[in-house]
Each structure stands twice: as structure tokens, then as C-alpha cells.
Amino acid sequence: AAARLIFDTRLPIGQVNRRVFGSFIEHLGRAVYDGIHEPTHPTADKQGFREDVKELVRELGVSAIRYPGGNFVSGFRWEDSVGNRDRRPTRLDLAWHSTESNQVGLHEFADWLDSTGNEMMLAVNLGTRGTLEALDLLEYTNLEKGTALSSQRADNGRTKPFNVRMWCLGNEMDGPWQLGHRSAEDYGKLASQTAKAMRAFDPSLELVVCGSSSRHMPTFGEWERVVLTHAYEDVDYISCHAYYEENGDLGSFLASAVDMDAFIDSVIATIDHVKAVKGSNHVVNISFDEWNVWYNKRYETVDKIQGVDNWPVAPRLLEDAYTVADAVVVGNLLISLLKRADRVTSASLAQLVNVIAPIMTEPGGIAWRQTTFFPFALTSALASGAVVTTRLECETYDTEVYGPVPLLDAVSTFDEATGRTSIFVVNRSQTGSTKLEFDLDVLDDATLVSAQTLADDDVYAMNTLLDPERVSMRGNESLVLNGSMCTLELPPVSWTVITIE
Numbered sequence: 001a002a003a004r005l006i007f008d009t010r011l012p013i014g015q016v017n018r019r020v021f022g023s024f025i026e027h028l029g030r031a032v033y034d035g036i037h038e039p040t041h042p043t044a045d046k047q048g049f050r051e052d053v054k055e056l057v058r059e060l061g062v063s064a065i066r067y068p069g070g071n072f073v074s075g076f077r078w079e080d081s082v083g084n085r086d087r088r089p090t091r092l093d094l095a096w097h098s099t100e101s102n103q104v105g106l107h108e109f110a111d112w113l114d115s116t117g118n119e120m121m122l123a124v125n126l127g128t129r130g131t132l133e134a135l136d137l138l139e140y141t142n143l144e145k146g147t148a149l150s151s152q153r154a155d156n157g158r159t160k161p162f163n164v165r166m167w168c169l170g171n172e173m174d175g176p177w178q179l180g181h182r183s184a185e186d187y188g189k190l191a192s193q194t195a196k197a198m199r200a201f202d203p204s205l206e207l208v209v210c211g212s213s214s215r216h217m218p219t220f221g222e223w224e225r226v227v228l229t230h231a232y233e234d235v236d237y238i239s240c241h242a243y244y245e246e247n248g249d250l251g252s253f254l255a256s257a258v259d260m261d262a263f264i265d266s267v268i269a270t271i272d273h274v275k276a277v278k279g280s281n282h283v284v285n286i287s288f289d290e291w292n293v294w295y296n297k298r299y300e301t302v303d304k305i306q307g308v309d310n311w312p313v314a315p316r317l318l319e320d321a322y323t324v325a326d327a328v329v330v331g332n333l334l335i336s337l338l339k340r341a342d343r344v345t346s347a348s349l350a351q352l353v354n355v356i357a358p359i360m361t362e363p364g365g366i367a368w369r370q371t372t373f374f375p376f377a378l379t380s381a382l383a384s385g386a387v388v389t390t391r392l393e394c395e396t397y398d399t400e401v402y403g404p405v406p407l408l409d410a411v412s413t414f415d416e417a418t419g420r421t422s423i424f425v426v427n428r429s430q431t432g433s434t435k436l437e438f439d440l441d442v443l444d445d446a447t448l449v450s451a452q453t454l455a456d457d458d459v460y461a462m463n464t465l466l467d468p469e470r471v472s473m474r475g476n477e478s479l480v481l482n483g484s485m486c487t488l489e490l491p492p493v494s495w496t497v498i499t500i501e
């Protein structure tokens with residue numbers, strides 16, 4: 001097949017916000033313990049954090065990291081996680097049926113973030129707790145001095161406040177699995193009240209209200225409308241969460257971004273509807289603070305822990321091994337997020353280490369990059385400046401779930417400061433490569449064009465403990481520049497980044 005891409009660096013859609021390259025660490029499975037933290041590992045630092053993992057986190061290029069959950073946060077008492085480690089209580093984590101030792105808490109995680117160069121995005125517990133506990137946590141983290149809680153923080157080793165800017169008002173409060181799950185009415189009121197109280201402390205905080213936990217929840221749409229009707233003026237973002245998995249239908253799975261596009265469009269429509277009804281000038285954007293490929297069916301049917309006497313510590317949970325096809329979908333989901341850079345101004349890949357993660361670790365052993373690491377790292381490194389208007393002319397293919405969908409999907413960015421244009425493109429075809437053509441005439445003096453592609457003859461190839469470098473990026477040698485016309489071959493089931501400088 002052949003396809004044509006047209007991009008125009010003079011027509012920006014929105015700025016690339018670094019926050020879109022956020023990620024997520026939850027106290028879940030081996031994300032924290034035996035993930036980022038393993039005191040007996042040969043690379044462990046003084047606090048027990050693995051240096052080899054930190055290096056991969058830096059290479060991945062993530063920005064803000066959401067913490068400490070997820071479902072975990074709805075049963076979490078933040079006070080348990082600060083102060084003398086020997087006196088911290090061990091608790092049950094009801095969300096993941098595990099034992100939480102609290103050996104890594106707020107201070108240790110903040111130190112880890114300092115060493116990886118990431119920003120903290122904190123979630124408060126609005127499931128089993130309320131406004132007062134959220135205010136206590138805020139005072140503990142953000143007030144310089146002069147109160148019991150700010151002094152307590154200083155006594156615990158941090159004189160300067162953590163100064164957390166971005167706060168999630170609970171997690172997935174529409175989900176029946178959530179501890180303290182409530183109706184849109186009840187949650188909307190609680191979120192509004194908590195946001196107002198937090199803003200009474202600091203009006204400049206950035207607050208995220210919970211949207212639906214997926215586009216396929218029975219209350220989707222109406223949940224957003226009702227929650228925003230209560231909290232519109234009090235928040236800056238509404239959250240979106242989406243996970244995709246292949247259910248024996250690769251064609252539909254490869255088109256997962258079609259679902260994400262529609263999800264984003266409908267949440268924007270709902271936000272703007274509430275804005276219109278309220279006659280408001282305030283703008284609410286999207287924080288897509290959980291997205292990824294997740295083989296959730298496997299968790300639900302095989303991995304779920306049960307039993308009143310069975311509360312393991314750091315169990316192997318949600319440790320999906322990702323294929324080339326999964327990585328192509330992840331690359332496509334990033335394209336989808338960037339296409340709406342004007343309204344999706346924050347996002348978090350869920351998650352970061354071991355738990356549905358681009359980085360895996362073996363206790364006492366290596367840390368390695370999953371296939372999904374590559375599209376994320378390269379998009380984070382090369383998408384900068386503005387997202388610019390991009391059009392594709394290509395064939396479609398039929399999917400069971402979404403009907404006919406375009407064979408390709410793409411987005412382009414242009415950075416005035418560096419002069420670099422980047423094009424990110426996926427080929428969803430399973431049957432053949434696609435010859436892509438585009439004209440560089442809109443660029444004044446572009447000379448250096450290069451492309452890297454993620455593809456494999458085996459679309460189910462993975463990087464594993466025994467073969468950690470099986471899949472990686474390759475230079476795309478098919479690229480030809482003839483005058484201002486560029487062509488290259490996009491292999492079947494592939495993700496490609498083209499840079500023009």
C-alpha cells in the first residue's frame with residue numbers, strides 16, 4: 001500500500017507539554033519493593049534504591065510521577081509512611097490483597113524523585129478518608145514552617161517543603177472495586193469541597209478531579225457531567241483512564257488509539273458542555289493519568305490474590321510481558337495523546353516499574369527495557385515545541401470492534417528553538433509494508449532526515465529476563481530523499497519516528 005502524509009509547521013495545534021510524559025508508581029506488587037527499592041541489590045544506594053533502575057527511568061524520559069496509587073490510595077493513611085522507619089506500622093493493602101510495610105514512604109519517594117529528576121504528583125485518599133486528611137497531607141508537604149505538621153516534616157528530615165504542585169482528588173471513584181466508591185453526586189460534592197479547602201491554602205495548586213475509570217463504564221459521560229457540574233470552577237483537570245489488551249483479535253487491538261481518540265473527544269465535549277451551561281471562562285483540561293496496554297483479563301482470572309490469611313509482601317502482580325504489537329499500540333496511544341495537545345496537557349503511563357511497566361527488574365539481577373520502553377523514550381526525547389497540523393491519505397482496513405479504520409496514524413511536532421521536526425507514525429497493517437511519502441517543502445532548509453522503526457517478523461517477540469535485548473529500535477534504511485520529496489517503507493505492525501533537522 002502507499003500513503004501520503006502532509007504536515008504544516010506553520011499551523012500549530014498546541015504546545016507539547018512535558019507533563020504528557022508522566023508516569024505512575026503505585027504501592028502495588030513489585031513496583032516499589034523489589035522494583036525501585038531493593039536494599040540488598042548490588043547497585044542499591046544508601047537508601048536502598050537501585051541505581052540501575054534509576055538510570056533506565058532517566059533514559060525513559062518521564063516527567064511527573066503519580067504516587068502512591070491507584071486503588072491503593074483509597075485505603076492509605078499517609079501518616080503511616082513518614083517518621084522513624086522502625087516505628088512505621090505494617091498494614092493490609094485491601095486493594096491488592098497484600099501487606100504494606102511502609103518502609104518506603106513520602107520522604108524516601110521524594111528523595112528517589114530528586115535523584116531521577118522527576119516531579120511528584122500526589123493522590124489524596126477520598127475513598128476511606130476525606131477533606132481533613134487531604135488538608136493535613138497538604139500542610140505536611142507544602143507549608144514551610146510554623147505549624148505542628150510542617151515541624152513534623154522538618155523533624156523527619158525535610159526542612160524545605162516538598163512543594164507538590166499537582167494533586168489528584170482520589171482515584172477512580174466511579175469504580176465499584178474502589179474502597180469508598182461513591183455516586184457522581186456524592187463524589188462531585190466531596191471533590192468540590194476538598195478542592196476549595198486545598199485552594200484556601202494555596203490557590204495555585206493544580207487539581208485533578210476523577211473522571212470515569214474507563215470509557216466503557218456504564219456511567220461514562222454522565223459521571224463527568226455531574227462531577228463537573230459540582231466541581232467545574234474548583235479544578236484544572238478531569239482524569240481519563242484507559243487500558244487496552246488483545247483478545248485474540250490483533251486487527252482491533254492495533255486500532256486501540258481509535259478508541260482513545262473518541263474517548264478524548266467525548267470528554268472534551270462534556271467539559272465544554274458544562275462550561276457552556278455555567279457560562280464559565282475557566283478552562284478544564286484532561287489529565288490522562290492512567291493509560292497503557294494491560295492484560296487485565298489475566299489479572300482478573302489468574303493472578304488475583306485471595307484468602308483471609310493470605311497477604312503477601314510485594315507479590316508478582318500485573319507483570320505483563322510486552323510484545324512488539326503491544327509496543328506499536330503504546331506508540332499509537334502516545335500519538336493519540338499528542339494529537340490533542342491543546343487539551344490533554346498531562347498524562348501518566350501506568351505504570352513505571354514491574355507493574356504493567358516499561359521497566360522490569362529481577363531481584364539481585366538485571367533491570368531491562370520492555371518493548372514498550374522504546375516508543376515512549378523516543379517520543380519523550382523527540383516530541384518538542386508544538387504539535388502541528390498533520391493529515392494522512394491512506395487506505396483503511398476492517399476491524400471487528402471499530403469498523404473500517406485507517407491503516408496508518410501519525411502526528412508531527414515542530415520545535416522552533418531547535419529547528420527539529422519529528423513525525424511519529426504507526427502502520428497497523430498485518431499483511432504488508434506501506435510506502436509513505438511526504439514533502440518537506442514547508443521547511444526552509446531541512447537537510448538531515450533520519451528514521452528509526454520498531455518492527456519484527458514475529459509481532460509477539462518480547463524482551464525477557466533470559467533474552468532482554470531481543471527487541472530494539474532499528475534505523476530505517478529505506479528512507480530516500482529526492483529533492484524535497486521523502487519516501488520510506490513502514491513494515492507491517494510497526495512504529496516509526498522520523499526526524500528532520
Ligand code: AHR
Pocket residue numbers: 026069070071072171172213290350351
Ligand atoms: O494501574 C493499575 C490500577 O488500574 C490502578 O490502581 C487503578 O487506578 C486502575 O484501575
